[in-house]
Amino acid sequence: MKRACRATAGITLVDLLCATGLIAIAMGAALITFVGVQRSLATSLYQVNAQNDQNRVFAYLRRDLRGASNVQITAQGTQITITVPTQAAPTLNINLGLSLLSLLGPSQTPGATNTIRYYRQGTSIIRELNGTPTGLSTSATAFQVRLHGSLVEIDASFQPRYSFGSHPTSTAATTFSGYVHLLDAAQ
Numbered sequence: 293m294k295r296a297c298r299a300t301a302g303i304t305l306v307d308l309l310c311a312t313g314l315i316a317i318a319m320g321a322a323l324i325t326f327v328g329v330q331r332s333l334a335t336s337l338y339q340v341n342a343q344n345d346q347n348r349v350f351a352y353l354r355r356d357l358r359g360a361s362n363v364q365i366t367a368q369g370t371q372i373t374i375t376v377p378t379q380a381a382p383t384l385n386i387n388l389g390l391s392l393l394s395l396l397g398p399s400q401t402p403g404a405t406n407t408i409r410y411y412r413q414g415t416s417i418i419r420e421l422n423g424t425p426t427g428l429s430t431s432a433t434a435f436q437v438r439l440h441g442s443l444v445e446i447d448a449s450f451q452p453r454y455s456f457g458s459h460p461t462s463t464a465a466t467t468f469s470g471y472v473h474l475l476d477a478a479q
Contacts (some may be wrong), residue, residue, distance in 0.1 A: 295368075297321065304418055305342055312318055327407040335452075338431075338452030339452050339466075341430075341431065342450040342451065342452040342453060342466050343450070343466050345417075345428070345430060345431050345432065345450050346429075346448065346450050346466050348427070348428050349410075349417050349428045349429050349432075349448065350446065350448075350468060350470065351473065352410075352428060353410065353446060354472050356374050356376055356408050357374060357444055357474060358472065358473075358474075358475055359376050359464045359475075359476070360374045360375060360376055360439070360476065361375050361376065361377055361476055362375035363375075363444065363474060365437050365439050367411070369436050369437050369438055370411060370412060370437070371409065371410065371411040371437075372409070372410045372444075373407065373408070373409045373410070374407070374408045374410075374412075375405050375406070376405060376406045376407075377404070377405055377406075378404040378405060378406055406421060406422055407421075408420065408421050408422075410437075411435070412432050412434075413431055413437040414429055415429070415430055415431055415433065416428075416429055416432065417429040417432045417435055417448070417449075417470060420446045422469055429450065431450045431452055432448060432449070432450055432451075433449045434447065434448055434449040435447075436448070440471075441471060442474045443471045443472070443473055443474070444471065444472045444474060445469070445470075445471055446468065446469070446470050446471075446472065447467070447468070447469045448467070448468050449467045449468075450466045450467075450468075451459065452465050
């Protein structure tokens with residue numbers, strides 16, 4: 293009698309189901325990790341954008357306030373209007389008929405000024421130069437300016453657009469309080 297020879301090289305249905313289950317668990321863990329990393333990255337990017345907004349706003353404010361000839365604060369301190377003398381454009385137009393010292397003198401248009409206004413509109417802080425608005429921030433939640441003699445106090449808060457779970461964050465991510473000394477301003 294001849295015996296039937298069974299093939300031993302193969303997998304059973306139980307082996308296949310176990311392998312599929314293990315692969316599904318590993319893929320699920322990888323997916324959960326990937327989603328967590330993506331959320332963390334988005335949160336970090338929103339935080340960095342809020343800090344960049346803060347730095348941009350205060351760099352402009354400091355520069356304009358330090359060169360200001362006049363400062364007016366209106367709308368209960370939420371708007372500041374700054375008058376800044378126009379800077380003369382440097383030229384290399386040398387006129388040999390003029391003395392050398394006259395080339396180093398003040399600008400050709402004395403008394404020319406720029407009017408700069410800062411205010412918050414929604415979540416934007418706007419810098420308006422001679423009537424032309426430019427958005428400096430997209431995440432502002434507060435903007436307050438106070439004048440103390442020759443010091444300007446600036447307070448602002450910036451909130452990135454993210455939330456944990458179903459509740460949006462309620463505290464500002466970045467806040468700034470600073471003073472700028474007015475060098476030439478008449479209040």
